Amino acid sequence: MNIFVNEKIYSFEYGVTAFEVRDIIKKDADIVVFNGFIIKEDVILKENDRLVLIKRGEIPDKEELEHLLVSRHTPSVHQKIKNAKVGIAGLGGLGSNVALLLSRMGVGKLLLVDFDVVEPSNLNRQQYFIRHIGMKKVDALTEIIGEINPFVSIESKNVFVEQSNIQSIFSDVDIIVEAFDNPKSKAALVNEVLTKMPDKKIIAASGMGGYFSSNLIKTKRVTDKFYLVGDEFSEARPGQGLMSPRVCIAASHQANMVIRILLCQDNA
Structure with missing residues (x-):
């Protein structure tokens, strides 16, 4: 299934969780935004869910910055x-x-x-x-x-x-x-x-x-x-x-x- 991570599309097996994706793509991220909401507990992801992975204090490159600016929006807004x-x-x-x-x-x-x-x-x-x-x-x-x-x-x-x-x-x-x-x-x-x-x-x-x-x-x-x-x-x-x-x-x-x-x- 397809999951958007920092607005890039990744393919994962069904049943993968948000924290598992974090550990694969950006293990040092200490903020995980799931469909516009910061989560503290892991969740199972579904097709076309959106994750934003952020490391506190890290200045992103320009390509990624716009996606992080709007990471707390409701998806599709x-x-x-x-x-x-x-x-x-x-x-x-x-x-x-x-x-x-x-x-x-x-x-x-x-x-x-x-x-x-x-x-x-x-x-x-x-x-x-x-x-x-x-x-x-x-x-x-x-x-x-x-x-x-x-x-x-x-x-x-x-x-x-x-x-x-x-x-x-x-x-x-x-x-x-x-x-x-x-x-x-x-x-x-x-x-x-x-x-x-x-x-x-x-x-x-x-x-x-x-x-x-x-x-x-x-x-x-x-x-x-x-x-x-x-x-x-x-x-x-x-x-x-x-x-x-x-x-x-x-x-x-x-x-x-x-x-x-x-x-x-x-x-x-």
Whole structure:
């Protein structure tokens, strides 16, 4: 029978176990990932099961690195999302977090769109570091993603998004993540996509200010191509700022919805 070991196919007799395969192929591996789950007890393998064998502290070669990066995924997930292209409009608290989450998932292509630079007040919730202050956000985030998953193809556009350029910017993406702070920009993007880009799905956000309960943030499917994340009432305003925990929760909702759409699980 065929077993995938670090994404290479090997043939074994029926009845072979995970630890037996480890001892044959990589005896010094101290982490054994079986179909996305680290196992401590041996299991009998079946046809097309997947094992990833990892030695702690060992830096793999480039050929093997991508497989190890996604070793904790459910089998077949990586193959389904690797060819996708996701556009992220705005690289602040939402967008920078969404970009990193999708990079860690192994989404194959990201389009990063923002016109701003990193400044100190961004650091309370956005995925940048002190060394990035003054850098264009598209450049800083491209650098960070390259340090996490160099197999993600990044296209960046340092441009202010407005109604006149929305279609040209996002023409070739599968899904658009709306991650703007500016309500006018939010409305322009959502309206343009819903009325003039029938082949695109968009995930927008509304309501994540203050320190209300995190359980109020949810994902709602508004139409078959429009999804809304947030609590829909706690917009940022004087006396009700934006803080990392709730912003990151909303960003995680958006990233998770992207993956669900790509895996055709968005009807549930």
